[in-house]
Amino acid sequence: MARVSPHTVGLVTVLVAAGASALILAERRGPRTIEAGFWFEPVSYASTRIGGTLTPADLHTISAVARAELVAAFEGLGITVTDKRQAPYRVQVVQEVRDPRTRRDMKVAGQSRGVPGIGGIGTVSFSFFASGATVYAPESATRDTLITAIGRGIGRGAVHEFTHQLLPKAAIHASRDPASYEYSSAARPEQFFGDMRWNLARPLLQARLGW
């Protein structure tokens, strides 16, 4: 069974400095509605803990659970979750994500880059969250519970990455609440189980988007 190494747990973010055009857009008035593109690339996972390989039906469930997590997190913020790959802000679920800051073969939960007022792109790792769900699940967890936990972990990871893109200058990792979207590490039981809440970023998002 794959393990989540302590050395691979950080959510990595590469920030891109704001351009002059971003400053102009930032001066818009009134609530803004933006589109957040979210989709899965072809991914797979196999583990004895789930009795073999994920089926197409499992992947459908995981995608639906992840999308529901995003919709719930962004409710009331004017952020529409879509599968459009040309959306200004977008996160794609890929098999693995490597740390862009190092030449070492370091696998991480996700990464993003964003330009204030313009958009952003990011990825989250299917392997990271699939293995994480099995690591943090109680021994008694059923297969259905594990499948749902994978989707929950991915969705919450995507919320974290979109938040980096929307607030590229904000130190969202300052949240010390392990049950918050902003928390610096995805290697935690709360990523997969129980309720998750906002910490410092939601009021910043409300101010940023005018809601």
Ligand SMILES: [Zn+2]
């Ligand atoms: Zn982060």
